[in-house]
Amino acid sequence: WKVSAKANKLQVKTYEPATVLGATLALDMFEDNYLPQSREERMELAITTTASIAYLLYLSGEPVGLVTNGLDASDTAKYKGERETSLARDDLISKLKEESNPEHISPLMVPTRRSPVQLQKILENLARIIPNPIVNMTYLLQLTAPHIPRDNALLLIVPQVSDDLASVIENLKARGFIINVIIIKDDNAYQEAVIKLGKFGITVFHIQHEQDLFYIAPQKIGV
Numbered sequence: 001w002k003v004s005a006k007a008n009k010l011q012v013k014t015y016e017p018a019t020v021l022g023a024t025l026a027l028d029m030f031e032d033n034y035l036p037q038s039r040e041e042r043m044e045l046a047i048t049t050t051a052s053i054a055y056l057l058y059l060s061g062e063p064v065g066l067v068t069n070g071l072d073a074s075d076t077a078k079y080k081g082e083r084e085t086s087l088a089r090d091d092l093i094s095k096l097k098e099e100s101n102p103e104h105i106s107p108l109m110v111p112t113r114r115s116p117v118q119l120q121k122i123l124e125n126l127a128r129i130i131p132n133p134i135v136n137m138t139y140l141l142q143l144t145a146p147h148i149p150r151d152n153a154l155l156l157i158v159p160q161v162s163d164d165l166a167s168v169i170e171n172l173k174a175r176g177f178i179i180n181v182i183i184i185k186d187d188n189a190y191q192e193a194v195i196k197l198g199k200f201g202i203t204v205f206h207i208q209h210e211q212d213l214f215y216i217a218p219q220k221i222g223v
Contacts, residue, residue, distance in 0.1 A: 021062070021151075021152050021153045021178060021221060022057055022062035022063035022064055022112065022114070022152040022153070022221075023053070023057060023062075023063075023064060023065075023112070023152050023153040023154065023155045023180075023221050024064075024065045024066070024067060024112045024148050024149065024152055024153070024154050024155070025050050025053060025054060025064065025065065025066050025067070025122075025155050025157060026067050026068065026137070026140070026141065026154060026155065026156045026157065026158075027046060027047070027050045027066065027067075027068040027069075027070060027126075027129075027157045028046070028068070028069060028136075028137040028140075028156070028157065028158040028159060029043065029046070029068055029069055029070030029071075029129060029130075029131050029132050030069055030131075030132050030133075030135065030136040030137060031043075031131035031132065031133050032133070032136070033136065033137070033158070033159045033160055033162075034131075034159050038185070039131075041185075042159055042184050042185050042186075043131060045184055045185055045207065045209075045210070046157050046158075046159070046184045047126050047129065048210060048213075049157055049182060049184065049207050049213060050066070050068075050122075050126060050157050051122070051123060051126050052210075052213045053155065053157075053213075053216065053221070054066065054119060054122045054123070055119060056216075057221070058118060058119040061114065062114065062152075063112050063113050063114045063118075063149075063152050064112060064114075064118055064119070064122065065109075065110050065111050065112025065113065065118075065122075065148075065149075065152075066108065066109065066110040066122045066125060066126075067107060067108070067109050067110075067140070067144050067147075067148065068107065068108050068109075068125075068129065068140075069107060069132045069135045069136065069137060069139075069140040070108055070129035070130060070131065070132055071108075071129070071130050071131070071132050072108055072125075072128055072129070072130075073128045073129070073130050107135075107140060107143070107144060108125045108129060109144065109147070110122050110125060111147070112148070112149050112152055136165075137156070137158055137165055138162065138164045138165045138168050141165075141168050141169075141172065142168060145172060145175075145177075148177070150175075150176045150177055150178075152178075153178045153179070153180060153221050154172065154177050154178065154179045154180075155179075155180045155181075155182065155221055156169070156179065156180070156181045156182065157182045157184065158181065158182070158183065158184065159183070159184050159185075159186060159189060160183065160186065160189040160192070160193070161181065161183070161189070161192065161193040161196055161197065163196075166196040166197060169181070169197060169200070169202065170200055173200050173201075173202065179202050180202065180203045180204075180205065180221055181193060181197060181202060181203070181204045181205070182204075182205045182206075182207055182216075183204060183205070183206050183207070184207055185207065185208045185209075187206075190204065190206040
């Protein structure tokens with residue numbers, strides 16, 4: 001506002017549009033996507049990133065929601081038993097893919113809306129989330145896309161962008177979704193994501209430390 005007053009006309013930062021879209025936050029907790037030696041640290045940062053952005057959007061008065069392939073800790077016993085009785089994990093994946101209802105894989109979902117209790121619901125889900133050894137982000141997006149509103153941004157918080165995931169993102173973009181991607185603490189994965197997604201006009205952020213969150217203003221989501 002000081003610059004606007006001095007120039008006697010409104011000045012707007014080029015890369016910080018005034019419109020905030022709100023967002024559905026899609027958090028990837030598929031454990032195979034995180035290297036074992038840094039898995040716990042990066043997953044914790046992914047959760048913190050998701051919670052922080054949800055908080056920023058909530059404070060901005062914008063709609064916010066959550067979808068993740070992470071499991072509810074209360075479902076651990078159920079999935080453990082299924083894994084032990086299955087001949088192979090591929091068999092279990094095939095079984096789950098045959099069940100098209102999202103409730104059968106118990107994804108943690110908070111519908112995207114503007115609500116006084118929205119942040120509390122999201123934080124409660126994130127507080128009890130655990131890694132998922134079964135369902136990857138590619139399948140989760142295919143399964144839940146019909147439940148995600150297109151009038152808000154779709155913000156993916158992921159450790160990497162595989163070729164399959166890039167293909168799904170391209171398809172969602174073509175269907176009218178406004179998509180941004182956040183890569184969690186991996187220089188190589190970030191560079192690869194920029195190459196794969198840049199041609200589709202998708203902005204890719206890189207979060208290496210919690211401090212990096214200060215540079216992602218709510219106004220940048222959906223750009």
